[in-house]
Amino acid sequence: NAGVTQTPKFQVLKTGQSMTLQCAQDMNHEYMSWYRQDPGMGLRLIHYSVGAGITDQGEVPNGYNVSRSTTEDFPLRLLSAAPSQTSVYFCASSYSVAGGQDEQFFGPGTRLTVL
Amino acid sequence: KQEVTQIPAALSVPEGENLVLNCSFTDSAIYNLQWFRQDPGKGLTSLLLIQSSQREQTSGRLNASLDKSSGRSTLYIAASQPGDSATYLCAVKANSKLTFGKGITLSVRP
Numbered sequence: 716n717a718g719v720t721q722t723p724k725f726q727v728l729k730t731g732q733s734m735t736l737q738c739a740q741d742m743n744h745e746y747m748s749w750y751r752q753d754p755g756m757g758l759r760l761i762h763y764s765v766g767a768g769i770t771d772q773g774e775v776p777n778g779y780n781v782s783r784s785t786t787e788d789f790p791l792r793l794l795s796a797a798p799s800q801t802s803v804y805f806c807a808s809s810y811s812v813a814g815g816q817d818e819q820f821f822g823p824g825t826r827l828t829v830l
Numbered sequence: 831k832q833e834v835t836q837i838p839a840a841l842s843v844p845e846g847e848n849l850v851l852n853c854s855f856t857d858s859a860i861y862n863l864q865w866f867r868q869d870p871g872k873g874l875t876s877l878l879l880i881q882s883s884q885r886e887q888t889s890g891r892l893n894a895s896l897d898k899s900s901g902r903s904t905l906y907i908a909a910s911q912p913g914d915s916a917t918y919l920c921a922v923k924a925n926s927k928l929t930f931g932k933g934i935t936l937s938v939r940p
Contacts (some may be wrong), residue, residue: 748928757932758919765926772925805873812926815861815881818927819921821874 717741717794720804721822728796736791736825738806746812747789747799751775751802752824758805763788765812796829803827832857835923836931843910844939851905851934853920860872861923865894868917868933877918878905884940887931 719777722737740747748763748772760773764783778800780792789808793800809817832854843849853863862881866874878894879888880903886895893906903920919933 734926746926755932758921758930760927761928763926773925785860807874807928813861815883815923816879817923818876818879819864819923820876821866825871 719806719808719820719822721804721825723825724823724828726828727826728793730798730829731737732796732797734793734796736793736804736806736827738789738822739787739789740789740808740820741787742808742810742820743786744808744810745786745815746810747783747806747808748773749779749781749789749791750805750807751800754804761791761804793827798829801827801829831842831922832860832922832927832929834920834929834931836918836934838934840935840937842937842939845910845912847910849907849910849936849940851907851918851936853903853905853931855903855922855929857922857924858901859924860898863894863896863903864921864928865892865903865920866919866925868919870916874919884917885934910936912938912940921925 719740749761750758762781764770806822809819848867864879865877880896891908917933921928921930
């Protein structure tokens with residue numbers, strides 16, 4: 716298993732540009748989520764999905780869109796990039812949303828800089 | 831709203847010391863608690879997961895305990911080594927979400 720994969724690893728954008736961060740998992744996990752990690756703020760949940768076709772907002776959803784058309788993929792779209800979106804983005808997945816035994820697996824992250 | 835606290839933010843110890851990292855959370859209605867390790871510039875690696883019905887889990891030199899009623903978890907690292915230097919994060923799972931503490935940055939001096 717490749718686990719959770721993310722592309723790209725690094726990205727530099729100009730203010731106003733749009734882009735999509737890709738996330739995929741090959742473990743047949745129902746639950747997928749996106750976090751951003753900022754110094755002093757820790758990891759904050761952006762959006763999550765409990766299955767194909769079902770998404771919901773997390774703690775900091777503004778400026779981001781998601782969709783889940785397949786079990787494997789959960790892309791994160793930045794509609795109009797802003798310097799405040801400079802961060803490290805992590806994708807995570809687990810087998811289910813409510814299982815106490817379900818471990819969260821994280822991707823390697825995408826470092827995004829918005830100029 | 832669930833809040834997860836890890837204090838202190840940083841810790842420096844000499845090699846060989848046994849140490850305890852603390853994690854506290856405000857809402858005891860959790861599915862599980864997970865401890866992660868993060869090396870600089872890297873992703874999160876899962877260390878231990880404790881289900882809400884469990885009291886502790888062990889893996890090698892690591893032991894994690896959970897006291898759900900008091901909202902506390904500890905990660906015990908035995909005989910610390912320089913290779914243990916990293917940031918350790920705890921996270922609680924509840925209501926479809928994983929809430930993280932800000933982490934403890936551990937430095938083990940040779």
